[in-house]
Amino acid sequence: TDPSFIRNFCIIAHIDHGKSTLADRMLGVTGAVADRDMRAQYLDRMDIERERGITIKSQAVRMPWELDGQTYALNMIDTPGHVDFTYEVSRSLAACEGAILLVDAAQGIEAQTLANLYLAMENDLEIIPVLNKIDLPAADPEKYAKELANLIGGSPDDVLKVSGKTGAGVEELLDRVVQRIPNPVGNPDAPARAMIFDSVYDTYRGVITYVRMIDGHLSPRERIQMMSTRAVHELLEIGVSSPEPSPTKGLGVGEVGYLITGVKDVRQSKVGDTVTTAAKPSTEALPGYTDPKPMVFSGLYPIDGSDYPVLRDALDKLKLSDASLNYEPETSVALGFGFRCGFLGLLHLEIVTERLEREFNLDLIATAPSVTYEVTTDDKKTVTVTNPSEFPGGKIASVEEPMVKVGILAPKDYVGTIMELCQGRRGALLGMEYFGEDRVELRYTMPLGEIVFDFFDHLKSRTQGYASLDYEPSGAQTADLVKVDILLQGEQVDAFSAIVHRDKAYAYGVLMTERLKKLIPRQQFEVPIQAAIGARIIARESVRAMRKDVLAKCYGGDISRKRKLLEKQKEGKKRMKMVGRVEVPQEAFIAALSGE
Ligand code: GDP
Ligand code: MG
Numbered sequence: 001t002d003p004s005f006i007r008n009f010c011i012i013a014h015i016d017h018g019k020s021t022l023a024d025r026m027l028g029v030t031g032a033v034a035d036r037d038m039r040a041q042y043l044d045r046m047d048i049e050r051e052r053g054i055t056i057k058s059q060a061v062r063m064p065w066e067l068d069g070q071t072y073a074l075n076m077i078d079t080p081g082h083v084d085f086t087y088e089v090s091r092s093l094a095a096c097e098g099a100i101l102l103v104d105a106a107q108g109i110e111a112q113t114l115a116n117l118y119l120a121m122e123n124d125l126e127i128i129p130v131l132n133k134i135d136l137p138a139a140d141p142e143k144y145a146k147e148l149a150n151l152i153g154g155s156p157d158d159v160l161k162v163s164g165k166t167g168a169g170v171e172e173l174l175d176r177v178v179q180r181i182p183n184p185v186g187n188p189d190a191p192a193r194a195m196i197f198d199s200v201y202d203t204y205r206g207v208i209t210y211v212r213m214i215d216g217h218l219s220p221r222e223r224i225q226m227m228s229t230r231a232v233h234e235l236l237e238i239g240v241s242s243p244e245p246s247p248t249k250g251l252g253v254g255e256v257g258y259l260i261t262g263v264k265d266v267r268q269s270k271v272g273d274t275v276t277t278a279a280k281p282s283t284e285a286l287p288g289y290t291d292p293k294p295m296v297f298s299g300l301y302p303i304d305g306s307d308y309p310v311l312r313d314a315l316d317k318l319k320l321s322d323a324s325l326n327y328e329p330e331t332s333v334a335l336g337f338g339f340r341c342g343f344l345g346l347l348h349l350e351i352v353t354e355r356l357e358r359e360f361n362l363d364l365i366a367t368a369p370s371v372t373y374e375v376t377t378d379d380k381k382t383v384t385v386t387n388p389s390e391f392p393g394g395k396i397a398s399v400e401e402p403m404v405k406v407g408i409l410a411p412k413d414y415v416g417t418i419m420e421l422c423q424g425r426r427g428a429l430l431g432m433e434y435f436g437e438d439r440v441e442l443r444y445t446m447p448l449g450e451i452v453f454d455f456f457d458h459l460k461s462r463t464q465g466y467a468s469l470d471y472e473p474s475g476a477q478t479a480d481l482v483k484v485d486i487l488l489q490g491e492q493v494d495a496f497s498a499i500v501h502r503d504k505a506y507a508y509g510v511l512m513t514e515r516l517k518k519l520i521p522r523q524q525f526e527v528p529i530q531a532a533i534g535a536r537i538i539a540r541e542s543v544r545a546m547r548k549d550v551l552a553k554c555y556g557g558d559i560s561r562k563r564k565l566l567e568k569q570k571e572g573k574k575r576m577k578m579v580g581r582v583e584v585p586q587e588a589f590i591a592a593l594s595g596e
Contacts, residue, residue: 001073003254004183010077010092012120013102014110014468018132022102022164023078029170030063032242060210060256061243067178074177075256090119091197091271095212098126098181105131105139108147109435111409111468126181127152130173135163147436184254191282192216199269201321209259209269214286219250223278227285231268232278233261266323292324294342296349296452297386299330299367301338307362308337314360315339325352334495334577334589335365340387346452365590367495369452374400389494391483399481402448405474410467412440417462425450445474486512487530491580509539519588522546527582
């Protein structure tokens with residue numbers, strides 16, 4: 001295809017503002033998907049995406065559109081809207097010349113709208129502002145058109161008003177994509193360069209790599225080379241998604257399509273990498289490959305210990321489709337054998353856990369999420385700690401924790417309560433900005449460790465659900481952090497160790513000792529439950545010894561009841577964990593960890 005008849009664009013939006021619905025509507029309006037084949041959220045392939053209504057992996061689709069007698073190829077690249085996947089969003093944006101900025105006409109701008117808009121502007125994309133859901137009775141397009149125009153410049157009259165649901169305004173929007181978004185430019189005679197903006201694992205076909213051609217041409221059966229690793233693969237198939245995969249005679253400048261090489265592991269096909277040909281390789285890779293770094297760590301343990309091999313296998317399989325997932329074996333006194341896993345963020349953690357449980361039929365317990373600490377001891381050694389139980393003993397010189405820049409958008413009535421929450425989480429206010437008459441963006445720097453633990457829940461409940469949140473990494477800072485251990489009869493229970501700010505150590509100690517006191521069954525002897533920083537005890541509870549006559553009662557009673565009791569006890573034994581001399585049912589640990 002002649003690049004002047006190609007338009008590459010994406011839709012950026014806050015979650016739930018209607019991106020998937022609009023994308024579906026575009027597939028219908030352009031005839032890319034026949035009405036009878038249409039199903040809701042056509043592009044969101046994974047079940048979990050459809051159910052939760054979020055897009056996890058981006059997908060690309062090609063649609064024909066005619067304007068003034070000329071047929072254009074519109075490539076729509078779907079991007080994940082959530083902060084955890086910022087890296088994937090930015091790679092998708094780099095594959096486009098323009099972006100539709102989609103905003104719910106009953107909600108206005110939200111935190112993720114802003115975060116993604118800034119990314120789009122950094123990539124020099126042409127922005128087309130659009131208000132969606134104008135069919136809603138609560139829609140206020142006039143008000144929010146002004147808000148949008150204020151944000152990106154231009155007149156409120158330039159803001160298109162559409163409904164992905166009814167289809168109103170969608171044809172005009174497609175016309176505007178053709179008129180406003182620049183066509184791609186590149187050198188057709190140069191060595192081939194294609195940017196990988198997504199790669200997905202398909203059980204039948206192996207890895208499917210989505211690329212945007214920058215220069216040159218790729219043809220079927222050519223040998224291709226990944227520029228970061230120099231690995232060479234045979235090209236088994238090349239084509240475009242329209243939206244079902246259809247093989248083509250190749251891809252040229254500006255085109256968006258897919259490659260299949262028979263490779264089985266997405267790590268061989270990294271998002272952000274440059275593809276060239278083995279015969280005539282390019283010498284200069286396209287900008288922008290960095291490995292996304294895990295930000296949040298958690299131990300994942302099978303509730304039934306015999307599921308450990310299944311969990312290992314499941315993680316290996318997930319890794320094929322999710323290169324950003326990290327894991328290594330770990331053992332815990334309280335929880336047995338499991339894996340320490342690294343995630344891009346909290347949503348990523350949730351999605352991975354849910355996929356493991358659902359797709360591999362596992363019951364899992366996750367330890368409290370932790371971030372990465374750089375701990376320097378008095379003898380000048382620095383260790384990286386992602387698991388609190390590995391926090392070095394002895395004298396500590398300093399501890400560094402990761403920081404994030406946080407943006408919170410909310411109606412202005414909630415400013416007070418949000419500030420209170422952020423200050424309580426050691427946030428430092430960076431700035432505050434009004435959008436329209438009644439909404440404010442608050443910007444903070446905050447320790448990531450303060451956000452991974454129920455921050456979002458608190459934010460939502462304090463603002464009746466009106467606040468939205470976005471964050472990005474922003475270096476590291478030293479802080480007065482300590483490790484709090486929880487001890488049962490003097491023995492440390494690893495899964496409960498936590499790294500917290502000194503000011504919050506006492507509160508954590510009290511919370512955990514009280515929880516465990518309620519959950520640990522009585523033993524033959526008294527069991528002290530303590531919270532400690534090093535050798536210093538900061539909180540203490542105890543489980544009193546069992547009274548002797550409790551057992552005595554069973555004897556002499558009816559025999560079947562006694563047998564039942566004994567059987568129950570045997571069953572329970574299987575799941576008992578020994579901490580020193582103390583017998584604790586695993587359920588108690590799980591309940592204490594999940595705060596139930
Ligand atoms: P996404 O998270 O941005 O992909 O949003 P979805 O497309 O999944 O839409 C979120 C919710 O808004 C769904 O319940 C949709 O049915 C609804 N929705 C999307 N577009 C419209 C629209 O134009 N009008 C109305 N009334 N509802 C819409
Ligand atoms: Mg969606």
